[in-house]
Amino acid sequence: MTTDQQIDANGQLRHLITLEGLGRDRISALLDRAANLREAFAKGANGPQLLAGRTIINLFFETSTRTRTSFELAARRLGASVLNFDIASSSTSKGESLEDTLATLEAMQADAFIVRHKENGTPARLAACARRAAILNAGDGNHAHPTQGLLDALTIRDHHTDFSKLKVxxxxxxxxxxxxxxDVHALEALGASEIRLCGPLVLMPAAGDFPQCRLFNNFDAAIADCDVVIMLRLQRERMLEALIGDEAEYFSRFGLTAQRLSRARPGALAMHPGPMNRGIEIAADVADGPQSVILDQVANGIPVRMAVLASLLSS
Amino acid sequence: MTTDQQIDANGQLRHLITLEGLGRDRISALLDRAANLREAFAKGANGPQLLAGRTIINLFFETSTRTRTSFELAARRLGASVLNFDIASSSTSKGESLEDTLATLEAMQADAFIVRHKENGTPARLAACARRAAILNAGDGNHAHPTQGLLDALTIRDHHTDFSKLKVxxxxxxxxxxxxxxDVHALEALGASEIRLCGPLVLMPAAGDFPQCRLFNNFDAAIADCDVVIMLRLQRERMLEALIGDEAEYFSRFGLTAQRLSRARPGALAMHPGPMNRGIEIAADVADGPQSVILDQVANGIPVRMAVLASLLSS
Amino acid sequence: MTTDQQIDANGQLRHLITLEGLGRDRISALLDRAANLREAFAKGANGPQLLAGRTIINLFFETSTRTRTSFELAARRLGASVLNFDIASSSTSKGESLEDTLATLEAMQADAFIVRHKENGTPARLAACARRAAILNAGDGNHAHPTQGLLDALTIRDHHTDFSKLKVxxxxxxxxxxxxxxDVHALEALGASEIRLCGPLVLMPAAGDFPQCRLFNNFDAAIADCDVVIMLRLQRERMLEALIGDEAEYFSRFGLTAQRLSRARPGALAMHPGPMNRGIEIAADVADGPQSVILDQVANGIPVRMAVLASLLSS
Structure with missing residues (x-):
């Protein structure tokens, strides 16, 4: 799906599949709306019920209680009714095509689908055949996780209003x-000064995949002078593939320790999308330390998803 | 359970177990109420919250996300609180009798139970021991699926007000x-002119099972001059039993193709309860074609279930 | 966790982990509040929405649809939003620590967690690291099930206002x-005259475990002159361990029959926390008989849990 397919004829966002090519103005507008909603709901009170009477369906083909819960809370806070469609027992497991499942649920007047799938492109494929409903990508393969990109950007923006000076x-x-x-698409759109990628050789991207980034294999070099340090979760099953002996060796080379963090700029933000493997990707004292904004990321997930849902559905 | 057991001393519907013997007036009244609710909720707006404060429990012993979701949306739109009782992890799997599970949930002030079970008669058995709550049959064995019968009748009635001229x-x-x-019980009650049943010999009903119907084994003959064509889902595990070589052979003899549909009356309705096996029961171009009302069936499921819930609970 | 950890600096209940040491006044106040809420919601009408805008998360590491449903209905009746966190597919199964899962869900602004776990002490461990949210123990190992203790006490109090004369x-x-x-902690706090424990030798508590109780192995002796008879569920897997031949033998020695119940005081209450194994722990005619208050226990579970939730969250 090209970016254009996310935008309708009136220039409004119709689906959210990827941040790629969305552009600074749209991304900033979503972050502004998220910040406003965050304030409106601050005291645990009920804010505006922008989605009262709307129905939103969670279609998670990959389990992710964390992201599903965040979307569900966001939708409920705006007054929407949320249904979790149980994939394991659903018609798709009875031979029905994914397109027919979507058409069936749309016929029941579902207004939006939150989709997670292990294969790249499934949310785009559903967006291409949706009649009326909005499709929100909650993560597809290694392609995109746009609300994570937005919540990471909001978390950074809470500390740095000017992205043009940032090294990440x-x-x-x-x-x-x-x-x-x-994250790269959001940071690039918001004008980050420099984006560095670092990891074991075999876990680095294919050549030409991230032309806008500087690539490193040495974390001590990569972290130097950075304002923001984003650690990624390591699937245990990748450990062997990474040609790295064990968890201790991975941690010693690519783990975020207090000592390593001290090589970044003073007060640099330590981030992680969770769930964390403490002692593998990040040291416990850094995760719980004063530079960690990991729980802020989680908290920002709610208003960011509210902003996306409101933008797609309340117009 | 005889029909009488569905009706209380004041002649009101108390449970919905089967359409058999319900009679034209009650069925027509449910369809009228469904049509009215459909209109009241048309613009996605909230209609009357007839079931505010009521609690409805889904008791699905057979998985069916489609039907469960339809009931859940219907109940929520009327303001009810819906709980999905997880059978796999429930007390019934800890040796508790089904009757005790029902009594326990009734003691928690549940107002209605939506029941699906693979054995004929389970909903009737629960209705016989319910103290106060209503039992809605969402499908038991090969016995009855009354809300499907009603939604199919409503879908047909949207096109043909006079059933006395209809061949189905x-x-x-x-x-x-x-x-x-x-479907047969609904069509018969509404006065359909002729109901034909067609299928492979071993998948036809036992002798005397449908005395009101004409039986066929040749679909080309059966479909001639019909106003409505209802295709049924074929469980893959029945394929062998059907003594039919493979899916292609089944499709060639009993599949609904455009050519075959042209033998019916002009504009005949093509129906399927879903989930569809395209290319087995029905050709893709018919399923998506102008005579298909398959998604209308799905859409009508919501107001039909709202009408049944409102009739059982809001008096 | 000591009792003190359940109480905040202002003497308010902050978590509910155990009834041990809570004291008569607090327990009576919870029962009074439950009785008031029971009356306020009596006619199926909506009572006060004390928890509107609050989010409550069910964290059940052991399946228990009955208790989970009771908590969910209680929370919803007070206007709270309830989420069932699916443990099997959650981050804790991806290597995340339980503490990190709690912190993550707290960052999403969850106000309370209902926790069931097979290991003693898990709810206390979560209470120790909760920042803002309340922890409600819905059963941990063989340690405590405080809302069951409260609902049993309320059920008894509905029949006997003066506990000081009661033999249980x-x-x-x-x-x-x-x-x-x-149950013992509640009964002791409320001043029950005598508490007797009875069971097969190998299923009796460790020496000194219940210093306030009289121990019996002969049920006919134990039941004599009692006002209240509380039967416990027997896990089938304990049967062998109990060194008892089979279910019939267990029933003959420890089952509650009408004849045995006649040895208790006239009108003695027959109780069971459910789910029941009829014919093993209790005869069907006793379970369904006039002295049984088993369904009252279930019904009282809702207002008791409402009272606990309201006390922890609505201040």
């Missing part, structure tokens, strides 16, 4: 990471 | 189909 | 029962 390093399994891709 | 054919695995049984 | 016997698998422990 993303460290870990870049190759398989949809988070890295969406 | 139902094609496929009649023997194991609760949909066929409930 | 608890019969069955005492050793592994968190219900027995929480």
């Amino acid at each position: 390093v993303i460290c870990g399994d870049i190759r398989h990471s949809r988070v890295a891709r969406s | 054919v139902i094609c496929g695995d009649i023997r194991h189909s609760r949909v066929a049984r409930s | 016997v608890i019969c069955g698998d005492i050793r592994h029962s968190r219900v027995a422990r929480s």
Whole structure:
């Protein structure tokens, strides 16, 4: 799906599949809306019920309680009704095509689908055949995870209003990471000064995949002078593939320790999309330390997803 | 359970177990109410919250996300609180009798139970021991699926107000189909002129099972001059049993193709309860063609279930 | 966790982990509040929405649809939004620590967690690291099940206002029962005259475990002159361990029959926390008989849990 397919004839966002090519203005507008909603709902009170009477369906083909819960809370806070469609027991497991499942649920007047799938392109494929409903990509393969990109951008913007001075390093399994891709698209659109990618050789992206980034294999070099350090989750099953002996060796070369963090700029932000493997990607004292904004990322997930849902559905 | 057991001392519908013997007036009244609710909720707006404060529990012993979702959306639109009782992890799997599970949930002030079960008669058995709550049959064995019968009738009525002129054919695995049984009961009550059943010999009903219907084994003959063509889902595990070589042979003899549909009356309705096996029961171009009302069936499922819930609970 | 950890600096209940040491006044206040809420919601009408805008998360590491449903209904009736966190597919199964899962969900602004876990102490461990949210123990190992203790106490109090005259016997698998422990703590706090424990030798508690109780192995002796008879569920896997030949023999020695119940005081209450194994722990005619208050226990579970949630969250 090209970016244009996310935008309708009136220039409005119709689906959210990827941040690639969305552009600074649209991304900034989503972050502004998220910040406004965050304030409106601050005291635990009920804010505007922008989605009252709307129905939103979670279509998670890959399990992710964390992201699903965040979307569900966001939708409910805006007054929407949320249904979790149980994939394991669904018609798609009875031979029905994914397109027919979508058409069936649309006929029940579902207004939006939150889709996670292990294959790249499934949300785009559904967007291409949706009649009326909006499709929100909650992560597809290693392609995109746009709301993660937005919530990471909002978390950074809470500390740095001017992205043009920022150096950011993303460290870990870049190759398989949809988070890295969406973060890079957001950071690039917002004008980050420099984006560095770092990881074991075999977990680095294919040549030419991230032309806008500087590539490193040495984390001590990559982290130097950075304002933001984004650590990625390492799937245990990639450990062997990474040609790295064990967890201790991975941690010693690519783990974020207090000592390593001290090589970044003073007060540099330490980020992680979770769930964390403490002692593998990040030291416990850094995760819990004063420079960590990891729980802010989680908290920002709610208003960011509210902003996206409101933008797609309340017009 | 005889029909009488569905009706209380004041002549009100108390449970919905089967359409058999319900009679034209009650069925027409449910369809009228469904049509009215459909209109009231048309613009996605909130209609009357007839079931505010009521609690409805989904008791699905057979998985069916499609039907469960339809019931859940219907109940929520009327303001009810819906709970999905997870059978796999429930007390019934800890040796508790089904009757005790029902009594326990009734003691928690559940107002209605939506029940699906692979054995004929389970919903009737629960209705017989319910103290206060209403039981809605969402499909039991090959016995009945009354809301499917109603939504099919509503879909047909949207096109044909006078059933006395209608010829309807139902094609496929009649023997194991609760949909066929409930469709026949609805069509008969509404005065359909002729109901034809067609399928492979071994998937036809037992002798005397449908005395009101004409039986066919040749679909080309059965479909001639029909106003409505209802295709049934073929469980893959029945294929061998059907003594039919493979899917292609089944499709060639009993599949609904454009050519075959042209033998019916002009503008005949093509229906399927879903989930569809395209290329087995129905050709893709027919499923997506101008005579298909398959997605209308899905859409009508919501107001029909709202009408049934409102009739059972809001008095 | 000591009792003190459940109470905040202002003397308010902050978590509910155990009834041990809570004291008569707090327990009576919770029962009073439950009785008031029960009355306020009596006619199926909506009562006060004390928890509107609050988010409550079910964290059930052991399946228990019955208790989870009771908590969910209680929370919804007070206007809270309830989420079931699916443990099997959650981050904790991806190597995330339980503490990090809690912190993540707290960052999403969850206000309370209902926790069930097979290991003693898990709810206390979560309470120790919760920042803002309340932890409610819905059963941990054989340690405590405080809301069961409260609902049993409320059920008894509905019949006997003066506990100081009561003799209560608890019969069955005492050793592994968190219900027995929480019942004893409630009964003791409310001043019950005598608490007797009875069961097969190997299912009796460790020496010194219940210093306030009289221990029996003969149920006919234990039940004599009691006002309340609480039967415990026997896990089938304990049967062998109990050194008892089979279900019939267990029933003959420790089952509650009408004849045995006649040895208790006239009108003695027959109780069971469910799910029941009829014919093993209790005869069907006793379970369904006039002295049974088993469904009252279930019904009281809702207002008791409403009272606890309201006390922890609505201040």
